[in-house]
Amino acid sequence: MVTTRSGTRSGQLPALSVPRFVGRDRELTALGDALGRPPAVVLLEGEAGIGKTRLLRELLPSSSGPDGRVLIGACPPLREPYTLGAVVDAVREGVGGVAGLRLSGLAGALRPLFPEWDADLPPAPEPLGDATAARHRLFRAFVELLNRLGVAVLALEDVHWADEATLEFLLFLVSRRPQPVSVVVTYRPEELPPDSLLLRLSSRVPADAHLVRMTLKPLGVAESATFVSSMLADEHVSAEFAAFLHSRTEGVPLALEESVRLMHARADLIRQNGAWARRRLDHIEVPPTIRDAVLERVARLRPDTRTVLYAAAVLADPADYPTLRAVTGLPDERASAQVAEAVGCGLLREDGRGQWSFRHSLACRAVYEAIPAQERRCMHLRAGRALEAAPLPAVAQLARHFREAGDVEASRRYAEQAADLSAEAGDVATSALLLHNLVTTVALPVEALVRLVTKIQFQSLPGSDPYSKVLESLQSALRTQALTPAQEALVRFQLGRVLMVAGAMETGRCEIADAVPHLPPDSLEAARARILLALPLGAARPVAEHLRWLREAPPVAPSIASHERLRLFLERSFALIMLGEEVGWVEARQIPDDATSPQEAALIAIGHTNIGEAAMRWGRYGEARRRLARALALAEDHQLLGHFGSIASTAAHLDWFTGAWAGLPERVAALLDDDGVRLKDRCEAALVAGLIQAAGGDRDVAEQRLRFARHDDQQHVEAAAALACLHLYDGDVDEALRITDEPTDITVRSGIWPRAAEIAPVRVAALVAAGQLDRAADLVATFARALGDVDAPAPQASLVVCRALLAEGEGQLSRAAALFAQAAAAWEALPRPYGALLTREHHGRCLLAAGREQAGLAVLSDVARALSDLGAHHDADRVTRCLRERAPSSRAPRARRGRPSYGNRLSPREREVVRLLVGGRTNRQIADALVVSTQTVASQLKSAMRKLDVSSRTALAIRVVELGLVGDQEQPPDGDE
Incomplete structure (x- = not known):
């Protein structure tokens, strides 16, 4: 049969149709x-x-x-x-x-x-x-x-x-x-x-x-054949041709369509034996990617038609004909014909509104990337000017076009407008991204750079490091631009501020300190700089140095906007209280409860939340509760959704201290699982979660939570104290000393006592356990001098605990018992029941050590019951074991109702766990066999090791075999290690 390239009598290839919907x-x-x-x-x-x-x-x-x-x-x-x-x-x-x-x-x-x-x-x-x-x-x-x-x-x-x-x-x-x-x-x-x-x-x-x-899966061979046939007037497609196309395109519909269109353009389609096939099966290669197919087809078009496609790719969004023609730069009579040809080749489409765009974004991207660089810049400039003339210009698109065209000033202007519009609509993430892109991709004048960096809300940016490129832009401005001293100071202030936000506290403080002498004295930046330097963040500094920055600050200038003046007042009050200054409370009492605008409401809500947190550190729990209630009322009245996480995390922290533990684990878990909650607030929730886990005996999870909490500067000290407690319980005194060293410098030795209430007793306990009584005594004296007689119930109670621990270490048991009793009463008055019970446990143990057996046992018995009722089961178990050891024949209280206490004997479940351990099982295998968690297995093994006075799994296995505490050993399943 004669082969022809034609499907018609005229010998011309048929026009291609849009493929029919196949296989779905x-x-x-x-x-x-x-x-x-x-x-x-x-x-x-x-x-x-x-x-x-x-x-x-x-x-x-x-x-x-x-x-x-x-x-x-x-x-x-x-x-x-x-x-x-x-x-x-x-x-x-x-x-x-x-x-x-x-x-x-x-x-x-x-x-x-x-x-x-x-x-x-x-x-x-x-x-x-x-x-x-x-x-x-x-x-x-x-x-x-x-x-x-x-x-x-x-x-x-x-x-x-x-x-x-x-x-x-x-x-x-x-x-x-x-x-x-x-x-x-x-x-x-x-x-x-x-x-x-x-x-x-x-x-x-x-x-x-x-x-x-x-x-959606790729089309099969038969479906691919039907798909291609629908483009060729439903005429038959040879099996060989269909298999070839399927192998080259893997049945992806767009790749099939582009391949057929490319072969049509090459004239590689032929009629053979009544079916469509391809010429020279051993020579023709269909490009394996859509991109190559699209570009080869575009290259075969006339230059003016390519120009139309380039213009549509530059615009990216659907555009009307006048805009498309303007971007091409072609005369109207030439553009009109070429737009029609671009539609005819299957790459462009027109919607019902007369808007022109690519049929598929992949084709648009492929064409855009192929435009010569100089032509692309010119087209972006024409696009910007065309869209700029619209009655309602799209500023985000204008920013992109002028940036790609190299017009820095126009790009900056429109990008900032787009960011402001996004922020106005509540889309802080898009606003931050636009500003970040602008700051990090365009060489801006210093005034614009400083202004735009100030606007960026870094917490809304994606990725783990949204700071480094902004820091590079600021550092580049310092290196490359000829700046006046005032301009350099503004850049350094922003550089320092971003460094501190990024967690590089010390480097940031140095930059801000260098900037202060050259900042205009009545400027907002000068006031903010002194506040940042006054806040007790980062490494240890004497409290006097922090206070000096506040006292040197000039009065706030009337020219500063009212909301910024309010912000400075709130930040100053918070700094004073965190530095231990009573005058801060005088200023805090001037914070209003109501607001006249949402912007003012947001600032006041933040102010009350911060003062509530500070009140909690001082031990003024009633004040803290009232401040948080005011913040919550403002947040609810003005729908300040971004503030709920901060209020909720601080409220959870306060509930931990005051013993309101009902439902607390679920509340902090919800905060931790909510990606919308700020890192700072999630760290506070993690701290509370870790404290709850530690009290319940889940040590591994507790340590994980507490380590996460240390990422936030405000929670760092308390998290370190809790971690050190875990190590002291384990007998690892050296690690407890290491963990508490830096936080003690930051708080006690620097004189910033409001943050010392949690760390000081743990540090003293570690020093006493290490036999370093002189250092412990020096620390207690330093804490006492810094604290004085200020009305701060929590730090004052903490100081009494420190004195009691020191007296106990020096062997003054009667004095220690009296001091522990005094501290417990102080904790109860706050109220802080968990701290009071742990302190009463020390009181009872000192009574026992002093020979007052009956009184000590009575105290410990009450403590065990109260700890169990509170939910601190791990601590209750510890006290119950002490009671059993001291009075094995007496009916010591059970730490958990309905469950027997076995003293130093292994419980039946502990025996079962140890039996499987001796048989060679891993923790995971033991957990699977007993249908419990690996954490439960680890806890039971740890309990067994403690009872049998061994320090490793191997020693535990040897010990139980020696004592005959397990029966026949069980081998692990085949294939298990």
Whole structure:
């Protein structure tokens, strides 16, 4: 049979059609069923080009259906981030306007995102000082808009590229009861960051919603043949040709389409024996990637058509024809024809609004990366100027275009505007990212650099190190720019501030100290610098040095904004109290309970929270409780959502001290598991969790929590004290001394006694255990001199404990017992029941050591019961063992009701654990055999080692065999180690 390259009598290749929807009937039915029973959450994943977009368009063919409106948006990769970008685009594309919707005043929060609806939206609400509250208000406004528009389905594509606000909004939507709309998201799992909020979406789905998770797979050979045939007027495709295409494209639909289009452009398609095939099977190579296929096709187009495609790739977002033509730089008569050709080649598409864009983001990216650098810069400049002339310019897009064009000033101006708009909408993450990108990628004048760095909220930036590039920009400005002394001081102040925020306290303090002499004396920076230097953060310094910075500070200038003056006043009060100055309480009493604006409310709430924490350190627990209640009331009244974590963590800390332990483990666990809680507050929650675990006997978990808590400077000292206690219980005195050395310098030796209440007794106990009585006595004397007779109940009680420990170490048992009793009474008066009980335990032991057996046993018996009732079972067990040892024939109280105490004898469960240990089992194997946790096994082995006075697992195994405490040894299962 004669071979021809033609499918027609004229000898020309047929035009290619858009491929038909092939091989997805099962998926289409499943998704349709799910959306037919709202509300639904659909998670559709698959690799690039697999057909997620096509499936979505087939499933949701129009902007409205019988059950409500359908909105579809996408998250393209090249766009400069802006708040809720995909959701805003979905609403814009599917809705003509909001006139007549009778929106409430809440919808005024949408104004920054929809400036074109200015005439129809309610007035903008009062700005909120708290970014989380502003974002929450924006989310509620969007939900109201979706409800009034009758939206049934919100579909977002390529969510692996979504901004953080969009992901948070999706979580907000599916967390509502009832869920207001069905949600469909598509994403590529290989491009999803491991910490993406999208991973939490399925866990938020309410019980009455339908969750569908689906992964699109490549097409098979037969399906690939049908797919290709649909592009060739449904004519038959040879089996050999289909197998070849499938092997080269692995059945990925977009790769199949691009390969066929490329072969069509090369004229490599032929008709042979009644079927479509390819020429020269042994020579033709279809590019293995979509990128190569796209670029080879683009290279075959006419230059003007390539220019149109380049312009569309530079714009990235859908654009109208005038904008697209302006970016090409072509005359209108030439541009019009080439736009049509670009559509005809299958790369561009026009939507119902007359907006032009690439059919697939992968093709857009491939073309963009292929544009020659100089041409790309020129096109970005033309794009910026064209979009700048629009009635409502998109500032985020303008920032990107002018940055890529090299126009630093325009890029800075629009990026800052975009960041301000994001912050106004409550999207602090996008605002911080825009500012961070600007500061770290553009050589800015020093005034702009300082201003922008001041605005960055680093805690909202992704990644483990959001600071280093900003630090490099500031250091580069110091090295390369000709700065006046005042300009250099401003840069150094910002450098020092960022270093301190990043945890490099000492380096940061040095930079700020160097800056102070040259800062304008009446400036905000000069006042903030002295506050930062006054706060007792970082390494140890004498308290007098910290106070000097406060006393040298000039009066706050009237020119400083009122909210900044309030901030300085609050920070000064907190610093004075943390430095042990009574005058700080005089100033703190002037902090108002109410606010006249959300911004003021946020500052006052922070102020009350900080003063509440300081009151807790002093032992003024009633004051602390009142301050936290005021902060919480302000946070609730003004929806200051970002403050709830700080208030809750400090309240949990206070409840630990005051013995309000009911439900406390669950509360701190919730704080630790909430990614929205700041690191500082999670560290405080970890501290409380570690203290609870230690009291309950779960040592390993306790140590893990306490080590995490030490990441925060405010919790570092108390966490170190708790860790040292664990090591003292283990008999590791050297480690306890090592851990407490630096915190003791920071607190007792520097004279900053409000932070010494927890560390001082542990340090004294470690010194006494090491036989270093002279050093212990010096420490107690130093603590007493620093503290004086100030009204600070917790540190004063702590000082009495230190004196009692020293007296006990010196053998003055009667005096020690009396001092322990005095300290316990002081703890009880606070109230601080756990501290009081541990101190009474010392009191009872001293009575026993002094020969007052009956009185000591009575005290310890009461302590054991009270510790068990409080929930400190580990401590209760310890006291009960002491009672059994001293009076084995007496009926000592049980630490845990309903469970016998075995004194120095192994319990039945401990015998079982040891039996398996002797048989060669690991902790994991023992736990599996007994259906308990590995932590429980470790605790029981540790208890057995303590009872039998051995220090290792091997010694324990030998000892129990010697004593005949276990029966026949059991061998581990085959294959186990």
